[in-house]
Amino acid sequence: MTETSSPARSAPVDESHLRPAGRATRAAIEEAARRLFAERGFDASVRAIATEAGVDPALVIRHFGSKEALFLRCVDTAGGIGAVLDGPLESVGRRLVAYFLDPARPLLRQRYLALAQAAHLDQVREEMVRHTAETYVAALAPRLTGEHRELRVALAVAQLGGLLNLVFRQEDPIVTGAATEDLVALYGDALQRMLTP
Numbered sequence: 001m002t003e004t005s006s007p008a009r010s011a012p013v014d015e016s017h018l019r020p021a022g023r024a025t026r027a028a029i030e031e032a033a034r035r036l037f038a039e040r041g042f043d044a045s046v047r048a049i050a051t052e053a054g055v056d057p058a059l060v061i062r063h064f065g066s067k068e069a070l071f072l073r074c075v076d077t078a079g080g081i082g083a084v085l086d087g088p089l090e091s092v093g094r095r096l097v098a099y100f101l102d103p104a105r106p107l108l109r110q111r112y113l114a115l116a117q118a119a120h121l122d123q124v125r126e127e128m129v130r131h132t133a134e135t136y137v138a139a140l141a142p143r144l145t146g147e148h149r150e151l152r153v154a155l156a157v158a159q160l161g162g163l164l165n166l167v168f169r170q171e172d173p174i175v176t177g178a179a180t181e182d183l184v185a186l187y188g189d190a191l192q193r194m195l196t197p
Contacts, residue, residue: 026063028053033060034074038110042071042118068123075114085139092140093195094188096160101167101180109168116169132157144195156194163187 032052036044046067050057064070084099085092100108118124136157141149163183166172175183 022063025053025055025059029055029060029063029070030074033070037071037074037114038107041110041114042121042124066123068118068121071114071118072124072127075111081135082139085136089140089143090192090196093156093190093192094184096191097163097188098180098184100160100164101183103180112164112168116165140195146197152194156191159187159191159194 029049033044033049036049036052040048046060047057049070050060053060060067060070064073081096081099084095087095099105100112102108115124115128119128132154137150137153140153140156144152163175166175
């Protein structure tokens, strides 16, 4: 059994019951995990995180319950997307593509790659489903007209994921060699047609 496939997760320590030394240990683990998950994605091991934090590996699980829970705590799945979704509905497709392809946001690539790498794990997959429902569907579906509003938003998110996969994981030369403004226009308009046909 690997450290990522444990069927029984430990209940993490309640942070409010920790003494100062316990809070310091927890903070050191979280800081080390953020750094290593950013560098290595989900491949960062519990043992490596513990070594970086200067603690016993058992303390990582004791404090956070599982590697998956620690990972989700350290990888921001929201990424500040709210302002993009709150803008005018008729241009949200282009704004979404521009946001994710903005070279001034290199952390988005790291987050996407880390989440994609761990998406086969139940806890991570459940968080991704929750994130899509709460961040995208809840924000956009009530503003849409016509049938299948929630489904259309979920499918637009899937379309966006396809673009990110080509750009960030596969590094497809046709797509990565294209001008960003062309990707924003072409792919943004394709997303827009799903949302506002």
